[in-house]
Amino acid sequence: SGMDEGPGTPLHNLPAFLVGWVVMLTAMMLPSELNYITAFAAVLRSRHSVSVASVSRVSSFIAGYGVAWITYGLAAYLLDLVVRSIGPELITWNRGGPYVAGSVLIIAGVYQVSSLKHV
Incomplete structure (x- = not known):
């Protein structure tokens, strides 16, 4: 309900x-994280x-990974609450949203070819 806005x-x-965050985190990140978990376990075994x-x-290694990503998710959630409480009309989708989205894409593209990325 309300997901089609x-x-x-x-x-x-x-x-x-x-x-939803933990399900997404598990589905998307665990497959690649298994390599690190296996390597860490192998180092311990050796x-x-x-x-x-x-x-x-x-x-503890697995729990630390989970805690770090859940903390990040909570920070993103709180940032979303703060932005929504301010209610910036400038970035509402029907007004400035396309410009904000376009600007983010341009900045990301410039970053991809910048020397800063390679630093």
């Missing part, structure tokens, strides 16, 4: 956002025998 659709309430401490370290 076009650009600027509200993020819903915090619990629903967090559930230094120590498999033990409860090794399992604990791998679990």
Whole structure:
């Protein structure tokens, strides 16, 4: 409900956002993260025998990854709340939204070919 409002659709309430964020995070990021988890576990195995401490370290590694991304999601959610509370009419989609979106794309394109990216 309410997900078909076009650009600027509200993020819903915090619990629903967090559930969606964690599902998206798991679906999109876990496949590539498995390589790092496997490499980390292999390093632990080469230094120590498999033990409860090794399992604990791998679990902490995974939990740290999750905490970092969930914290990022919460920060994005709070930023969205702040921007919506200010209610900047300038960037509403029917007025300045296309200009904001176009500007972001141009800035991203310039960044891609800039020396700053290679630094």
